[in-house]
Amino acid sequence: MMQTSTKKTIFFLVILTIAAVFAAILSVFLGSTDISWQTVLEALFRPDLTSHQQIAVVELRLPRTIGDLLVGAGLASAGALMQGMTRNPLADSGLLGINAGASFGVALCLAFFSNVTFGLTIFVSFLGAAVSVFLVFGLLLLKHRKLDATRLVLAGLAVSMFLTALTQGISILTNTGQSLTFWSAGGTAGIRMDQLKIAAPVLIAALIAALLLSRQVSLLSLGEEAARSLGLNLNRSRLLTILVVLLLAGTSTALAGPVAFVGLLVPHIVRRIAGGRYEAILPCSMMLGALMMLLADILSRTLNAPTETPVGLIFAVIGVPAFIWISRKEEETDA
Incomplete structure (x- = not known):
C-alpha cells in the first residue's frame, strides 16, 4: 500500500513539474503586448539591448516568471507548514499576521517616504511581517510558556x-x-532582477528548509501526544516551522503583495491526492503553487490586454467559492 502511494505521489509530482515548466515557457512568450516568438527566442539567447521588445522580455517577462515560480512555491509551502503545525486544514500564513504586518509596513513606508522604491517596499513589508510574528509570540508567551x-x-x-x-x-x-x-491587490508585475538577486536566495533556502522539516511537520500533524511519544521536541519544531513560514510568506508577500488563497487551497488539493504525509505534501505543494501562480499571472496579462487584471482578484474569484466548499467538506467530515 505504501509503495503504491509513493508511486502515485511521484507521478503526481512529475506531472506538476512538467506542467509548471510548460506554464513558465508560456509566461515568457505571452504578455499584455504582442511580441513574436522569434523575438522572444532572440531575447533569451541573443539579446539585443537596442530592441525595446527584447528588453521587455529580458527585464520584465523573465524576472516576472521567476518571481511567479518562487512566490507560488513559497506561499503554498508556508500554507502547508501552517496547516500541518496547527492541524487546521483552513490555516495559512495569514494566521501569524504576516499579510497584515507586511501591509502595515508598506503603509508606514508610503506615509513617511515621498519616493518609495520597489527595494524599499520589499524591505519594509518583510520587516512588518517579522514584527507581526514577534508580536504574536509576545502575546502568546505573555501568560503561557508553551506554544499551543x-x-x-x-x-x-x-x-x-x-x-x-x-x-x-x-x-x-x-x-x-x-x-x-x-x-494590496497583489501581483508580480513589479518584480525585477535586482529584487530577485536578494529575495531568490532567501526563498530557495527557506524552501529547502521546509523540505527538511517535512518529517517533523508530519509528526506535529498527528497531535501533541503522538508527536511527543515519538520523541519530537514540540516547542523546537514549532519554532523552526514558524521561522521558515516567516521567511517563505514574508519574502513572498514582500515581492508580490498579499496574494490570498494560494497557501490555503494548494495544500488542501495536494492532501487529497498525495495523502497526509508532509514528506509528499510539501514538494507537491511547491510545484502546484508555482503552477497556479504562473497560470493566474498569465490570465492577469491576457484576460483584458493591454490592461492587466490584478492577480489577487483572480485568486479571490477562484478562492472564495473553493474556501466555502472546503469549509463544508470539513464540517461533513467532523459530523
Whole structure:
C-alpha cells in the first residue's frame, strides 16, 4: 500500500513539474503586448539591448516568471507548514499576521517616504511581517510558556486585526489609500532582477528548509501526544516551522503583495491526492503553487490586454467559492 502511494505521489509530482515548466515557457512568450516568438527566442539567447521588445522580455517577462515560480512555491509551502503545525486544514500564513504586518509596513513606508522604491517596499513589508510574528509570540508567551496551536491561531488573529486597523487608519490620515490598494491587490508585475538577486536566495533556502522539516511537520500533524511519544521536541519544531513560514510568506508577500488563497487551497488539493504525509505534501505543494501562480499571472496579462487584471482578484474569484466548499467538506467530515 505504501509503495503504491509513493508511486502515485511521484507521478503526481512529475506531472506538476512538467506542467509548471510548460506554464513558465508560456509566461515568457505571452504578455499584455504582442511580441513574436522569434523575438522572444532572440531575447533569451541573443539579446539585443537596442530592441525595446527584447528588453521587455529580458527585464520584465523573465524576472516576472521567476518571481511567479518562487512566490507560488513559497506561499503554498508556508500554507502547508501552517496547516500541518496547527492541524487546521483552513490555516495559512495569514494566521501569524504576516499579510497584515507586511501591509502595515508598506503603509508606514508610503506615509513617511515621498519616493518609495520597489527595494524599499520589499524591505519594509518583510520587516512588518517579522514584527507581526514577534508580536504574536509576545502575546502568546505573555501568560503561557508553551506554544499551543489553538492559542497561536487566536494570537495571530488578534495581531492581524490590530495591524489591519492601524494600516487603514494610516492610509486614511495620509491619503495613501490608492497606493496601498494597488500594492494590496497583489501581483508580480513589479518584480525585477535586482529584487530577485536578494529575495531568490532567501526563498530557495527557506524552501529547502521546509523540505527538511517535512518529517517533523508530519509528526506535529498527528497531535501533541503522538508527536511527543515519538520523541519530537514540540516547542523546537514549532519554532523552526514558524521561522521558515516567516521567511517563505514574508519574502513572498514582500515581492508580490498579499496574494490570498494560494497557501490555503494548494495544500488542501495536494492532501487529497498525495495523502497526509508532509514528506509528499510539501514538494507537491511547491510545484502546484508555482503552477497556479504562473497560470493566474498569465490570465492577469491576457484576460483584458493591454490592461492587466490584478492577480489577487483572480485568486479571490477562484478562492472564495473553493474556501466555502472546503469549509463544508470539513464540517461533513467532523459530523
